[in-house]
Amino acid sequence: MLEEAEEIGRRARRARLRLGMPQADLAAALGKTQGWVSKMERGLIELDRVGLLNLVASALHIHPNDLIGRPYNSSPSENQWQVAAASILRELRRYDLAPVFEGPPRTSVQLWQETTRLHRLRDAAANVAIMQVLPDLFREARALAEVATGHEREEAFAVYTVCCKFAHTAAHALGHPELVAMACERAAWAARLSSDAVMPAVADWMRVWDMWATADWTDAVALSDKALRSVQQGYERGEPLAVRAWGSLQLRAAVSAARAGSGAEAEDRIEHARTAAERLGRYAGPPVYDRHSLTFSPGNVQIHAISVALELREQRKALAINRRTSPELVAALPNSRRSHHHMDLARAWLWDGNRDKALRELETAERTAPQLIRNHPIARSTLRSIVYAERAGTREKLRRMSDRFHLDG
Template identity: 60%
Template sequence: MPDMLAEQQAIGTRIKARRLALGHTQADLARALGMTQGWVSKVEKGTISLDSTSLINRIAAALACHPNELIRRPYVHSVPENQWQASADLIMRELRRYDLTPSFEGTPRPSEVLWQETVRLARLRDAAQNRAIITELPDLLAEVRALAEVSAGHEREEGFALYALLCKFAHTSAHALGHPELVALACDRAAWSASLSADPFMPAVALGMRVWDLWGSAAWDDSLTLADKALAQLQDAYDAGDALAMRVWGAGQLRAAVSAARAGREQETEDRISHAREAAARIDALPEQPFDRYQLNFSAGNTDIHAVSVQLELNKHTEAIRLDGRADPAHIATLPKSRRGHHHMDMAQAWLRDHNRDKAFRELRMAETLAPQLVRNHPVARATLGDLIRGERGRVHEPLRAMENRFKASN
């Protein structure tokens, strides 16, 4: 049996085992999900793929477990590719001893120099080099914590702001690689350091991390409440035209749009996307763009691809295809490879639901070309590939088989 199909069966087996361990029937799980007992049966047999993150999260929430327990992440790689987990342990150690004497030896560099390190990390993130980020972070976290410890005044506050942003990089990379304990701890420490930073918008950035975390437990209403809390902290500065506030506010609206779509709130989803477009237009109209110390990548292009993504969350793949056709290619081209990779994964799903397998495969191949590490380890991309293989009549064609082999080699 092809590996991608076997993987779907293994996920179904784990769902069944978890359900039985809780003493639930298939009908119980079906009621919790708003699905049929027959649908649950097919999922457990692996004949229906879990082709969206929100669906995986909903099932995990209904079974009172973390989504990674069902999809078995982090995936097991070759020895060199697994080295990031040792670095993740070092990050956890640094974050746990946050209020103790810093472990950094020597004199920390000034904050002005260390902010440039965050630019380098952002380039790695944009290229979906999450293992490289995890490897870099232990020493940087120790250094910026030492900066906050030995400095006073503004330099001390900048040390805490840097610490919060490094927690954000840890949070994003740990999400991508599948390390929920690091995700949670990074989120907590970001909030702690943001409160000590005197940066007016960093607390809202930290709240945005929590919004993302709440998606893992399918707590869509709570994530919207938290998003609005963050947006309220920014509103006055946004209205006054502060460039950084507009960037954080716009990014917050996009996360709120995802939360609303997953909650099935179609009109609110549209409103949030509209707010984000407004913010992007205001930023584009600025005579000069400030240094984005939060490394958020908010833009018109990011808004365009979120507008497509939320339509898929609302199960409106035809609208997703239409919006993709209307999006400005110049906007999309400005996005980093990681974001474009996500977008092409979405479009692969949209075309697959539209029963156009050729276009689905081309989109998935484009996603893999742009961000191979991200895509080959993404559960939705793997489910999409499994569905493409499942739909083959007879022998799997060579380009599809070659893609499966590359995905297999990464696992």
Template identity: 30%
Template structure:
């Protein structure tokens, strides 16, 4: 269901979707609360817009109602015009390109050399870190198709390595836009490519992507098992391997927080901090992981937010300005942090501060803010709070199709 409308009634919020799907399942609020192992009052407050729907709540309700969390979020967020909907235009071609694993396509253009395609993959990674979804979609299908020809027809490990990287970008784009089935397919393809490359870190990176998808769909415990297994026996003698190992700990920290395991969350976070401190200060960005002290601190705020320790999140956020001056982060990570802080500030009724942070997220990475469920949920809460809408909030309302 599109969240763009023509003015006839309000767009459907997460709370209203929960109420609609609950009624369709023949459940009372108490019945849903019992199945989801949460309180009836929380269900009531979320359905009526008095409290934010957190990722943990959405996952619990989705499991109780036997639906994909994306359905409760309303994803994918489609537009009413070609311009509003252009971010989705590449999805059919990406689906087609991911089907080429064993039977590469007949190309309509000459096959470019691997060096040229390696530069394209580097560009895709930069665009992905900048949350430039439309631009990623414009380049990605062709790169996937050409790399499939190189990998299958010639079998060079480098071709499989580049194909794995492009498939990881595809998984990230699909997940961000709410196409969880497509993200799963891309991860499966990336696993096949990783097994045929020469880099021993790639299979572990695939597990990192799988765990992120599991977090998206609310499978906290399986995701934790996955990342812990991926780190078992890992050779961390190189900086690249340390970065991957640290990334696994960060993923485990957020998964543990979403599962409500506070001690495990901070233990994994502490391990990631130690690994980040052990790395050279001017280290390359291995695998576009952005594993560095600044990104670790961003995850510390995220852990606190997921644990609903909003005071701790606010305290940690106060240290971020100096950290970012020493170690700048790409737009995707900065915007994600702003969204987390907006969530925290709304939850403690600091609505003006929350508005400033969500506006900053939109300025930093507009395509990310437009399609991020928690950004949209925060804007919805702000719309409910203000009797007279501040102009920045009105702009966000229009951009997100919530008017």
């Protein structure tokens, strides 16, 4: 684990030297000192915030995955997801060609029922299983769009868009940037061909996530606002799917603003999202299926508020928000979101100087969604910091004891 931090530093140094960039220039681009860059390149500083990691990668003109070495080295069985990823890429590349599909495709209603399985896998953070399901579903949705007309054809493209979103989320979690980028592009294409007024905003929600990889925080906020305007009328009418999308986009904007260092705007966006969650809670009509797969609830707003505080390096504020958050709100969240929450709390406790609580939170995160946490760069960074601090603490205790025992005498 400790060697991984040193390798990240070496990758950063190699990328900087390829550009002919002095340490002082990289420091200026990052708003850091040359000493900070030197320590980072020697593996002595952890890139322990996604915003910071992405900023360093952007300044070096490389992808964050290239900096941290994702996908991580795993066993052959754990690498099987890449076979499914290649199959998904094949389907996405031939998006405008008639698919090879035997027999008649199922109806859009049946395909939507199939996406409920993906929702369950998403909630459990079973990203490898999602990858394995998607190739056939992409092919069948595209086959339906080829033979159907009218509303049925539009619904086929809506299913295709949602499949892109699941591919996008799983590829982010597992570390496959090519699939991330192509899924986002195809989602925008299919969303325009669907009859779903909210679907283009969902595609923009995905694009905001991709802008984070290149540290384009201002553009991410601007794109969030563009998407917000597209669902504003539905939000004002209280349409549940539009309200859900509107609130989710506000959370995207909040994180983007926090990474840009704009704490006041981030707080405003969190409050807007909280208002949307309250509005969703007051809905009294018939049940509405969350076909866009946007996890939005009062609990999700609270854990985003904690994430925003951490992006602003305000761990005590994050811990205070957590104390005020009802455990029931967090318990109602899917495993994928709860594991992120506990990972954030581990980071907060570590920064606050409590390694025992940090480790307990990280263990909870791993139990909740092991596949997600073991592949997350911030979880790995947090664990490395705990291990290093424990080793340093043990060395110091031994030095003091050896002094008392006069072992050097």
